[in-house]
Amino acid sequence: EVQLVQSGGGLVQPGGSLRLSCAASGFIFSDHQMDWVRQGPGKGLEWVGRIRKRVNGYSAEYAASVKGRFTISREDSKSSLFLQMNSLENEDTAVYYCARVRNGDYYIDLWGQGTLVTVSS
Amino acid sequence: DIQLTQSPSFLSASVGDRVTITCRASQGISTDLAWLQQKPGKAPKLLIYAASTLQSGVPSRFSGSASGTEFTLTISSLQPEDFATYYCRQRNSYPVTFGGGTKVEIK
Numbered sequence: 184e185v186q187l188v189q190s191g192g193g194l195v196q197p198g199g200s201l202r203l204s205c206a207a208s209g210f211i212f213s214d215h216q217m218d219w220v221r222q223g224p225g226k227g228l229e230w231v232g233r234i235r236k237r238v239n240g241y242s243a244e245y246a247a248s249v250k251g252r253f254t255i256s257r258e259d260s261k262s263s264l265f266l267q268m269n270s271l272e273n274e275d276t277a278v279y280y281c282a283r284v285r286n287g288d289y290y291i292d293l294w295g296q297g298t299l300v301t302v303s304s
Numbered sequence: 305d306i307q308l309t310q311s312p313s314f315l316s317a318s319v320g321d322r323v324t325i326t327c328r329a330s331q332g333i334s335t336d337l338a339w340l341q342q343k344p345g346k347a348p349k350l351l352i353y354a355a356s357t358l359q360s361g362v363p364s365r366f367s368g369s370a371s372g373t374e375f376t377l378t379i380s381s382l383q384p385e386d387f388a389t390y391y392c393r394q395r396n397s398y399p400v401t402f403g404g405g406t407k408v409e410i411k
Contacts, residue, residue, distance in 0.1 A: 218400075228340075228348065228391055230400040244398050280347055288354065289395050290338050294347035 185209035185293065187264075187281050192298035199271050199302070205264040205281030205295050212262035213237060216284040218291060219255060219266050221277035229277075231255075231266070233284065249275075271302045306330055308392050310403035316411045321382045325406045327392035329373040336396035339368055339377045342405075343388045351390075352377065382408070 191203040205217075216239075219231035232245040234255040243255045254267040264281050279300055283293035307330035317323050327337065335355035340348040350359045352368040355375055365380045379386055387410055392403040 227405045228342075228393070228402040230402065233400070246399050290350060290353040291348075291393075292350050292359070294349075297347055 187283065187293060187295035189279075189281055189295040189298045192279065192300050194301045194303065195271055196304050197271060197273060197302055200267070200269045201271065201300060202268070203266040203279055203281075203298060203300070205266075207262040207264070207283070210283075210293075212257075212264075213259035215286060216289070217255075217257065217264045218282040218284055219253075219264075220280045220282055220291075221275075222280070222297075223274075223277045226277075231279070234264070268300070271300075273302050276300060276302045305399055306333060306394055306397060306401050308394055308401055308403035310390075310392060310406050312406060313404060314407045314409070316409050317382050318411045319382055319384060321411075323379040323382050323386075323408060325377045325390055325408075327375045327377070327403045329375070329394060332373055333394045333396035335370050336394055337368075337370070337375050338393045338395070339366075339375075340391045340393060341386075341388045342391065348391065384410075 188206045195201050216235050218233045221229050232255050234243045252270045256265045278297040280297045281295040282291040285292040309328045311326050337355045339352040341351050342348040351362050355370040356368045367378045369376045389405045389407045391405050
């Protein structure tokens with residue numbers, strides 16, 4: 184089955200760190216760019232960032248709101264995507280989704296189930 | 305950054321109604337726009353991409369169109385399973401941005 188299964192998340196204090204994981208199966212993970220998207224409680228969707236493929240040097244793009252604090256990485260040998268979140272703020276509280284970027288047209292066509300991150304003291 | 309302004313933010317409609325949602329981009333994005341549907345507690349789902357192309361498996365009652373920087377999602381005959389929140393999303397340039405969402409509720 185083609186799917187993305189997320190893990191990690193939970194409660195963390197402001198200033199703390201957390202790492203989210205996303206395990207891909209049913210498709211060739213290394214062939215795709217991957218995104219992270221988040222959704223604050225009762226809010227809309229916000230793009231967090233993207234990591235490109237090996238051929239593009241695994242380069243990444245980030246939203247201004249997380250740049251310098253969040254790092255996206257991937258381990259193609261394990262079909263896994265990661266989001267390292269440092270210096271967390273209350274405003275980072277959200278459900279975080281990993282997502283597959285479709286080759287050719289760069290639209291997201293597959294989403295993980297989402298994982299909740301709560302930043303609170 | 306490219307801003308996407310969706311309207312309305314909320315609409316109440318009945319089963320069988322024709323529904324139209326608009327997304328206006330702050331600058332030209334060609335047809336680099338997608339429409340997504342999200343139900344409570346679930347991940348979004350791709351409905352339409354490239355402004356007007358129906359994603360595989362999506363019912364034909366959904367359609368999209370574009371005119372300049374204005375994009376429209378139309379549901380020709382609203383079904384019970386269509387009550388959800390709809391978002392537009394542009395992939396023309398970084399950062400990728402989403403519209404604020406349109407919640408479609410039962411009248």
